[in-house]
Amino acid sequence: MIPAPAFLSNPERFMAFSRWAAPLFGAIALVLGLAGLWLGWTAPEDYQQGATVRILFIHIPAAWLAEFVYACLAVASFLALVFRHVLADAAAQAAAPLGAGFTVLALATGSLWGRPMWGTYWVWDARLTSVLALLLIYLAYMALRASLDDETKAARAAAILALVGAVNLPIIHYSVDWWNTLHQGASVFRAGGSALAPVFYWPVILMVLAYTSAFGSLWLVRIRGEVWRRRADAAALRAARA
Amino acid sequence: MLHLETGKYAFFVWTAYGISAGMFVLMIAGSLAHARRWRARAEALGRK
Numbered sequence: 001m002i003p004a005p006a007f008l009s010n011p012e013r014f015m016a017f018s019r020w021a022a023p024l025f026g027a028i029a030l031v032l033g034l035a036g037l038w039l040g041w042t043a044p045e046d047y048q049q050g051a052t053v054r055i056l057f058i059h060i061p062a063a064w065l066a067e068f069v070y071a072c073l074a075v076a077s078f079l080a081l082v083f084r085h086v087l088a089d090a091a092a093q094a095a096a097p098l099g100a101g102f103t104v105l106a107l108a109t110g111s112l113w114g115r116p117m118w119g120t121y122w123v124w125d126a127r128l129t130s131v132l133a134l135l136l137i138y139l140a141y142m143a144l145r146a147s148l149d150d151e152t153k154a155a156r157a158a159a160i161l162a163l164v165g166a167v168n169l170p171i172i173h174y175s176v177d178w179w180n181t182l183h184q185g186a187s188v189f190r191a192g193g194s195a196l197a198p199v200f201y202w203p204v205i206l207m208v209l210a211y212t213s214a215f216g217s218l219w220l221v222r223i224r225g226e227v228w229r230r231r232a233d234a235a236a237l238r239a240a241r242a
Numbered sequence: 243m244l245h246l247e248t249g250k251y252a253f254f255v256w257t258a259y260g261i262s263a264g265m266f267v268l269m270i271a272g273s274l275a276h277a278r279r280w281r282a283r284a285e286a287l288g289r290k
Contacts, residue, residue, distance in 0.1 A: 041244045041246065044245070051249055059258070101268070108261050112255075112261075218270065222273045224281075225277035229280040232280055232284035
């Protein structure tokens with residue numbers, strides 16, 4: 001028995017679902033993103049950070065997605081490894097480049113915020129270093145998949161790497177609590193409520209939802225591409241044997 | 243009213259937004275191209 005939603009257990013149903021769901025998620029992302037940007041850029045400057053507070057509207061969503069996408073990749077890898085689920089393997093493979101992209105964005109936008117606020121683009125503190133490690137894990141995952149000709153072996157090896165790499169997620173999340181870091185502690189998603197003023201909180205939330213919806217759309221598109229690629233490979237193999 | 247003036251932080255703010263826009267363009271174009279390329283290939287092989 002495969003503990004996955006019905007549409008994920010059948011490629012035909014997944015393709016039918018994703019055909020309308022991908023553009024729908026994309027449209028939702030566009031609307032939420034425009035609303036978030038409008039609220040963010042009509043808000044006053046922060047009294048301490050000045051205009052750099054606008055960077056947080058794109059940095060926080062990217063940082064959230066860097067971790068969330070990896071969690072999706074790890075869950076899909078688990079399903080692929082344990083249940084040999086082909087669509088789960090395609091989902092894991094499709095998530096990796098998107099996760100790497102969001103991690104690059106989190107690092108780049110954070111660095112551009114850090115230079116005027118901290119006086120440096122980079123510091124080897126626990127939060128920044130663990131996010132850099134996350135990017136390296138994404139890159140290692142993609143390199144491992146690309147380096148083995150046997151796709152079944154590549155998928156199993158990459159799934160194991162993805163599950164081992166998941167140890168990094170709680171390290172990223174709690175790094176600001178476990179160690180003294182230049183990076184501030186949790187300010188949006190934390191017990192006791194957000195530390196952000198409402199005028200900054202709502203743009204951040206809208207942008208987080210917009211980025212998440214954009215990821216949903218792009219993930220579905222990439223999984224569809226993987227399904228087509230595997231169908232093309234199967235057709236090529238049949239043609240070669242005929 | 244939009245507050246587009248970023249003063250002495252203009253380089254940092256607009257570079258961050260530029261990189262984000264560029265990455266989104268890359269991810270969208272890459273994802274669509276990947277799906278379309280393999281769909282066309284699968285359909286071409288399926289017709290043979």
